[in-house]
Amino acid sequence: MALSSATPMMRVKNIATRFGDDVGYHNSNMYTPDGEGRKGKHGFDKTLSWEKMLELALKIGANIIVKAGPNAKWYLKCFPAEAIDDEVKKQAWRRTGRATMWVITTI
Secondary structure, three states: OOOOOOOHHHHEEEEEEEEOOOOOOHHHEOOOOOOOOEOOOOOEOOOOOHHHHHHHHHHHOOOEEEEOOOOOOEEEEOOOHHHHHHHHHHOOOOOOOOOEEEEEEEO
């Protein structure tokens, strides 16, 4: 069996880090079909590495990774790039100061 020369990381064009931002809420979370890494009702296990979360995001087509602090779970989400700023504004009612959001742009 031949191995594919294209890895998921080869599809990444850019990763932008945004501090203090988050988008969506519980209804916008994405999960792997087999439940890999999932922890509880919402989110992914906090002990997963950033690299593993990037791998899972690319696997399921998520373009946003969020972690709201060192002891918080990870979240994967998908929003159109042009809607992200508006979605961040919609979350002004929440305390997102500890959140870090990575926006992934793929080729």
